[in-house]
Amino acid sequence: MKVTRIAHSDRLNPGKYAALAEQARRLGQVRSAVWQRHGSVAGAGLTDRQVRDRWLADGTHQRFQVLANAWEETVRDAMTNIAANRAAAKVAVREAIRRHTSDPAEQKRLFTLLRADRWAEDRYLARQMRKHRKRGKNHTHDQIVVRADQHNTRADKHGRLWLAIPSLHLRRLVKIPLNTTVAPTGTLRLVLRDGRVEIHYQIDPAAMPTSQRPCGTSTVGVDKGYTEALTDSDGVHHGTGLGALLTAESDRIKERNRRRATLRSIANSAATRGNFAKSERIRRHNLGTAKRDRQAAKHRARVRTEIFTAVHAVVDKASTVVAEDLTKTFAGRKPLGKDMNRRLAGWTKGVTAEALKNVSERRGSVLVHVNAAYTSQVCSGCGAFGDRSGDRLHCTVCGVVWQADVNAAINVLQRHGDPDTTLHTPYRAVKQILQARANRHRTRLPVQDSSQAPAGRRANYPNRSVTSGK
Template sequence: MKVTRIAYSTRLNAGKYAALAEQARRLGRVRGEVWQRYGSIGGVGSGLRDREVRDRWLADGTHVRFGVLANAWKETVRDAMADIAANLASAKVEVRRAIGHRTGDPADRKRMLTALKADRWAGDPFLARQMRKHWKRGRNRTDHQIVVRADKYNTVVDGRGRLWLAVPGLERRKMVKIPLSTTVAPTGTLRLILRGGGVEVHYQIDASQLRSSQRPCGDRAVGVDKGYTEALTDSDGARHGSRLGELLAAESDRSKERNRRRAKLRSIANNAARRGDHAKAHRITVNNLGTAKRDRQAARHRAQVRTEIFTAVHRVVDKAATVVAEDLTKSFAGRKTLGRNFNRRLAAWTKGVTAEALANVSERRGSALVHVNVAYTSQTCHRCGRLGRRNGDRLHCTWCGVVWQADVNAAINILHRADDPDIALHTPHHRVKQILQDRTDRHRTRLPVQDSSPATTERRAKHPNRSATSKE
């Protein structure tokens, strides 16, 4: 497994930054051209490869008008084609979910999944309609990145112990030397990202080299529920990443106040420009409406949140050989209308960071990550299996007469879902509710299981339903 590391430039000369920025701008045109020509069914969707694109451009002379070295535009073409392929794969994930919702016939489902995998979906009306819905032609406006092949750069340490990275410029055999703030030389293919007068050098290393990868995982199965005030709550009742809510709330409130002030200054600048006082408008724009400081603060906040979430996941894996969790890569919309402040503080991007951390840490440390359907896990009593009343962070079970902490209760239910034979990962939420209500009715009337077919009986024997067999 590979993980990404970032090295930063230090005190980079303005002339060097301008040269790199011009190269990145020209390579941005290459990316845009690739997306425009090949980001559809007739391009990557038809199985076109980046080498074929390079051969075409060399044959018809397309590469000449970009004004960059051959290796630079070829690597950019390869990177852009990989982005389009990833976009296509992401659309296919959504289509697979749509197939699961559309049909319960195993043969029909297998036929559609096979056609989707083999890129023969254009002949099936349903698949074609779903692909048009989820895979739309994209546009790429990235003009601040340079991809450098592993054999096209070199590193050297000067007499004062500083590490310098030399990368190709716009002219042949003329390198641009970048001073780095680290003593560890980057390896492999590099991605240079230009921001605010500096350069970020992104590269990948083997995860086994990391010290955290050597930590052993636990020996139990643990369910986890994602929260807001803390990153994760596990089925043992422990909370991990308790500073997450404070970080998100503080940054959200600070961002709200900063944007309010910026809006006021922008209004003053616009009024001055309308009056003809362009000097005042220019001074406000240059001195008060810049983005360098804002971007630095946002990057620092993102780093703090990632550290908090990854640390929380490591603590869960310390005691778990199997981590049972919600599929956080799935997009969904809540049915409640929340206030603007709450939506802003919720920071949906942290959901993706948590999903990345769970997958990354579990794979590196040898634990298994199991995704389950979490519909109604926060509204169901884990002791009796009945739907209760959720009020804030508390769940009131009228049958048991107990008030549970909602996140702990949800984590226990998530752990139980891993052994539930009736509720699959993509079972619709309304079907999940019906299953839970049917179980409640059988509890009340003491009726046996209605489906007594041999296949169902055998499946239930292998996967006992914990909710149905719990004590009343």
């Protein structure tokens, strides 16, 4: 696993930026051609080397007017993106195969074809891939990929670091001043934004200070949240500033869009009256995207910092972190207001999933995904379904009021090692299992399966996190 670091250009000459922008535009055409020709079924099983050889044979590469190393690296990068697009679809197709047939031999045959990228040979697999894989299209025209042996760095007499990369012309380099004294290494990805260049490169995470921090020794369940990033099964909230951060940004965007809509209406009215000069001035000076993009990038950075800090705090005390799979999509059935829908739309569960995975790998802890169906609706004490109201869960059977996130985190931890509710158990089956267990608990019948948490684990949940339901 590698960690991405970003350096920035420092007071880059406008002429150099224009030359880089032209190179990125031409390489964007290369990406578009790769997606158009090989992003469909016809490109299944092809490698970037095979695409390169085809383009060299038919002369396709000549129409882009860029150096060979530049377009070859762009082809490789685009083919990697296409492969990732197909891999995401294969996850859903594997689930469809399990529902389609229970014959082990047939499942093995379909899985083998899917893994070998020969799914186009089977009509059922081809149909499922068309259903679950959306045809991609290139929208990237501001990036340059530079191979590791095609760039170099040098510091001037003032200690300023300069990065030299190939230009559009052979044996001519574009030298970019950097705002760091750490030289980027390996393959570089240059992203051009608003007159600045971002240099993305990867480093070994073992060299990072946070990777040297040891993980804890306990097993902890965590529940994602909106007000706080994570709540663990010990009742501790981590990343408590996340909710305020997301709410403030959502409300700011709402007000900004309201003002922009007013200005857009004024510009349209001016254009209707024939005052095109006024309309153009408003669009140029008041409806641009440069400031909006800078603010969005700053907000994303703050959110990532809050979430990664919360995950580090969890790993500080856990050698095993039990969590739900946040990469899966979910849809709530409860209708919400427009403001809440807007805030949840900006909710960063993808960042939380990334943080849990990366931090656990770097610091040596184990991340275990469990089936989280109904963990926020079931009492972790007796297993009965309770009444959820805000951040409280009232159990009508045992009369206890839980803090909802703490209760969910305990339920997530109890799912660890549960043989009945595996990660892929359908939620309807999970509900039946939970109701059956609750009925046995109410009738005081002995539990005959091995899915309940051990007595030692249940003892770790004292009633300090609950209040009496009086």
